Amino acid sequence: MFTLFTLLLVILTVFYILKTAEVNNGRKIAEKKYAETKVEKFKSPQALTKLSILPLIDSESAGENLKTENGVSYLVQADDKQILLDIGFNKGKEHPSPLLHNISELGKSFDEIDTLVFSHLHLDHVGGMAEQKAGKFSLSQGKVETPDIPVYAPAKLSPSAFNPQFKNITISQNPTEIAPGIYTIGTIPRQLFLMGYIEEQALAFNLAGKGIVIVIGCGHQTIQKIIERTKALFDEPIYAIFGGLHFPLNGTTFFSKIQYLLGSDHPPHQGLSKKDLFDAIESIQAENVQMVGISPHDSTDWSIAQFKKAFGEKYIKMKVGKEILL
Ligand SMILES: [Zn+2]
Numbered sequence: 185m186f187t188l189f190t191l192l193l194v195i196l197t198v199f200y201i202l203k204t205a206e207v208n209n210g211r212k213i214a215e216k217k218y219a220e221t222k223v224e225k226f227k228s229p230q231a232l233t234k235l236s237i238l239p240l241i242d243s244e245s246a247g248e249n250l251k252t253e254n255g256v257s258y259l260v261q262a263d264d265k266q267i268l269l270d271i272g273f274n275k276g277k278e279h280p281s282p283l284l285h286n287i288s289e290l291g292k293s294f295d296e297i298d299t300l301v302f303s304h305l306h307l308d309h310v311g312g313m314a315e316q317k318a319g320k321f322s323l324s325q326g327k328v329e330t331p332d333i334p335v336y337a338p339a340k341l342s343p344s345a346f347n348p349q350f351k352n353i354t355i356s357q358n359p360t361e362i363a364p365g366i367y368t369i370g371t372i373p374r375q376l377f378l379m380g381y382i383e384e385q386a387l388a389f390n391l392a393g394k395g396i397v398i399v400i401g402c403g404h405q406t407i408q409k410i411i412e413r414t415k416a417l418f419d420e421p422i423y424a425i426f427g428g429l430h431f432p433l434n435g436t437t438f439f440s441k442i443q444y445l446l447g448s449d450h451p452p453h454q455g456l457s458k459k460d461l462f463d464a465i466e467s468i469q470a471e472n473v474q475m476v477g478i479s480p481h482d483s484t485d486w487s488i489a490q491f492k493k494a495f496g497e498k499y500i501k502m503k504v505g506k507e508i509l510l
Pocket residue numbers: 255256306308309401402428481482
């Protein structure tokens with residue numbers, strides 16, 4: 185018995201030491217890649233006159249008819265274009281998926297969506313765990329007919345057998361204009377403990393008379409780097425920031441505690457701290473951002489309460505089915 189316990193302890197210790205070495209090394213590689221990536225300003229970016237964000241998947245909703253889950257899908261209406269950022273988790277492997285259910289409940293349709301963008305290739309953004317492992321994405325766990333619209337992915341990605349129609353997939357590691365006034369800021373790398381290396385991109389919209397609106401998936405990049413990259417791409421001020429920033433702090437549920445282990449680029453004994461959260465808030469305040477909304481899918485109630493306190497009337501709740509007008 186004692187021997188078995190000792191063996192287990194040795195295995196766990198070796199695992200922890202190896203994972204710590206991996207995350208420390210990976211963090212240096214990611215930092216180096218980020219520092220070496222040079223980007224150029226977008227020349228005279230077109231200004232949009234109309235912009236709204238409708239969360240289709242997140243962990244809170246505005247109506248009982250809408251499904252919630254720990255994932256993200258946001259539909260952005262920018263003038264006459266509809267951009268879908270991420271497609272949720274579908275943890276229960278349902279068909280129709282929570283995404284399809286909510287799209288239909290909200291009177292929306294895939295026929296109207298112009299572009300599909302993936303922030304990063306984690307399970308809660310590509311429609312499932314099997315999808316993440318296979319480097320694929322699924323809108324649902326059954327056949328879904330949609331037009332073959334352009335897809336922007338942060339790394340190699342292909343459609344699953346449930347939606348093979350997507351043929352036009354661009355890997356947008358560099359900042360790219362998706363349509364006039366609509367941009368991806370390009371990928372920013374991060375090495376996460378257990379979850380490994382990840383490249384994540386965020387969307388930027390240039391709203392006339394106001395400035396840049398940033399829409400984020402999980403926020404593994406860190407908001408500081410997202411802001412730095414955005415400022416390197418645009419002369420316009422940052423007007424609003426919406427989406428996940430990944431602050432599973434002071435959590436009460438098992439899931440949020442696991443998230444804490446998965447989501448940091450340091451080993452758990454030096455992991456995510458309250459200081460990281462307050463530094464993030466400060467970096468947003470330094471830009472005089474006028475609207476802020478944090479996704480509850482990867483941040484705890486406690487963390488979101490800190491944002492609400494810091495931004496007061498400028499804070500906007502993010503809920504499935506509640507359209508945010510900018
Ligand atoms: Zn996420």
